[in-house]
């Protein structure tokens with residue numbers, strides 16, 4: 001009998017997530033039957049939405065989440081042993097997948113020498129949020145000025161690089177000097193540290209002398225109100241997330257922006273990456289091509305050990321990750337050494353951001 005480790009919700013999150021909010025349990029899985037297959041988790045995706053969706057959780061349910069795993073047993077010819085699959089299987093070490101299950105699951109296309117972990121980052125939901133959420137909603141035009149918040153994270157760093165591919169001027173808003181230096185390295189034209197700036201609007205005016213045409217909003221709240229008040233006529237805003245509010249126990253208040261939306265006829269649209277499921281492979285293949293062409297760089301913050309997953313999630317809400325936050329379920333799944341960005345950065349010309 002196969003045993004799986006599973007995280008269940010022990011307490012509905014309130015304010016900051018605590019380790020005791022999730023419980024590590026063991027579950028026995030029955031033998032694989034016809035048309036079923038068994039997936040061994042390699043990487044868990046650690047995402048801010050896990051905090052945002054907490055109001056929908058019930059105590060005892062398996063913790064939601066997307067993972068990349070290997071098929072280790074199969075009686076389903078479409079999902080043979082050895083393939084890497086990506087799916088919303090939740091936080092569990094092994095999953096028995098049945099044909100009747102309602103998972104969004106697919107085999108990862110060949111990524112060559114790249115680590116499979118990118119299935120959850122540039123090639124996963126954050127990558128789709130960046131690709132579809134930016135291109136379809138912001139509709140960038142060459143020469144546009146684009147602002148991205150939570151720019152040092154998985155989605156934000158990706159959006160900024162697509163904006164550079166589209167020949168835009170890109171301003172990133174982020175919460176640490178290390179992230180700021182990385183964004184400069186990626187080609188962002190101007191970076192603002194929202195935690196240390198004395199005047200965000202003044203910094204934005206400096207970075208965007210021609211005003212802002214596109215805003216990719218990952219954070220909501222007052223940062224976003226400030227950005228939107230500086231937008232140009234007909235500006236486009238893609239509302240991807242509102243992480244500044246996820247831990248709030250009482251609803252946050254922010255400056256009123258409706259007068260600017262009306263006067264400048266701004267377009268605001270929210271989205272979820274999964275609404276683009278029917279075009280998923282278009283986004284995945286384009287993002288993969290950009291990575292292979294070295295036009296799209298990515299960075300991962302990997303926490304080792306299934307038993308450390310809750311701490312990894314707590315860290316994302318505190319800004320501890322740079323790029324995509326992941327849990328490597330077992331040390332034996334090490335596929336690659338982390339890229340030495342500090343070394344790469346030391347070779348990079350002197351940082352000239354204004355923060």
Ligand SMILES: NC(=O)c1ccc[n+]([C@@H]2O[C@H](COP(=O)([O-])OP(=O)(O)OC[C@H]3O[C@@H](n4cnc5c(N)ncnc54)[C@H](OP(=O)(O)O)[C@@H]3O)[C@@H](O)[C@H]2O)c1
Nearest residue numbers: 048129153154155174175218240241242243244272273319
């Ligand atoms: N719509 C969709 O389909 C979709 C898909 C994926 C993600 N999202 C959303 O996109 C946003 C970014 O997600 P991600 O996966 O790329 O995560 P991420 O940016 O890699 O990690 C979250 C980052 O948000 C920043 N942050 C945390 N608390 C903050 C606060 N109070 N105010 C401002 N920034 C804060 C932190 O960086 P700093 O150091 O900069 O503070 C943290 O590292 C989130 O809002 C998420 O919910 C939406």
